[in-house]
Amino acid sequence: MKRAENLKESFRYAFSGLRYAFVTQRNLRLHFFTAAFVMTLGWILNLPKREFIVVLAAIMVVMVAEMLNTAVEAVVDLASPEIHPLAQTAKDVAAGAVLLAAIGAALLGLWVFVPRLPSFGEEFMVRWNNERGVTILLLLVLVGILLMVIWLPRTWHGHPTSQDH
Numbered sequence: 642m643k644r645a646e647n648l649k650e651s652f653r654y655a656f657s658g659l660r661y662a663f664v665t666q667r668n669l670r671l672h673f674f675t676a677a678f679v680m681t682l683g684w685i686l687n688l689p690k691r692e693f694i695v696v697l698a699a700i701m702v703v704m705v706a707e708m709l710n711t712a713v714e715a716v717v718d719l720a721s722p723e724i725h726p727l728a729q730t731a732k733d734v735a736a737g738a739v740l741l742a743a744i745g746a747a748l749l750g751l752w753v754f755v756p757r758l759p760s761f762g763e764e765f766m767v768r769w770n771n772e773r774g775v776t777i778l779l780l781l782v783l784v785g786i787l788l789m790v791i792w793l794p795r796t797w798h799g800h801p802t803s804q805d806h
C-alpha cells in the first residue's frame with residue numbers, strides 16, 4: 642500500500658483528488674461554475690456578510706457531497722465491478738445525498754436572492770460606476786471558469802481512471 646510520507650505529500654494527494662474530481666465529474670464542474678456565478682451575483686447585490694457566509698457554506702456542502710459521491714462510486718466499482726444490489730444501494734444513497742444538498746442549496750439561494758433580484762439593475766449600475774475594474778475582472782473570471790469547465794476535461798489525462806461522467 643502506498644502511504645503519504647509527510648504533510649506535503651498528503652496535500653499533494655488531496656489536490657490530486659480535487660483535480661481528479663473536477664476534471665472527471667461534470668456535475669462538480671457545474672457546481673463550481675454555479676458557485677462562482679452566485680458569489681458574483683452576491684457581490685453585485687451587496688449581500689450582507691452573514692447571508693454571504695450561509696450561501697458559501699451551502700455551496701461547500703454540495704461540493705463536498707459531490708466529491709464523497711465520486712469516492713463512493715470509485716470504491717463500489719473496485720469492490721463490486723459486477724452488478725450487485727448492495728452496490729446499487731451504495732451508489733444510489735450517495736447520489737441521493739448530493740441531490741439533497743443541491744435541493745437545500747437551491748432553496749436557500751432562492752430565499753436569499755429572489756427578494757433582491759428586482760434591484761439588480763440599480764445595484765449593478767452602482768457597482769459599474771464605483772468599482773468598474775473589479776466588476777469587469779469578476780465577469781472575466783466567470784467567463785474563464787466557464788471556458789475551463791468546458792475545455793479542461795479534454796486536455797487532462799493525468800489519472801489512470803480519468804473519464805468524464
Ligand SMILES: Nc1ncnc2c1ncn2[C@@H]1O[C@H](COP(=O)(O)OP(=O)(O)OP(=O)(O)O)[C@@H](O)[C@H]1O
Pocket residue numbers: 666668710714721722723724725726728729732733736806
Ligand atoms: N455495480 C453495480 N451494481 C448495481 N447497480 C449499479 C452498479 N453500478 C452502478 N449501478 C447503478 O447505476 C447507477 C449509475 O451508476 P454510475 O456508476 O454510472 O454513476 P454515474 O451515473 O456515473 O454517477 P455520476 O453521474 O454521479 O458520476 C447507480 O446509481 C446504480 O443505481
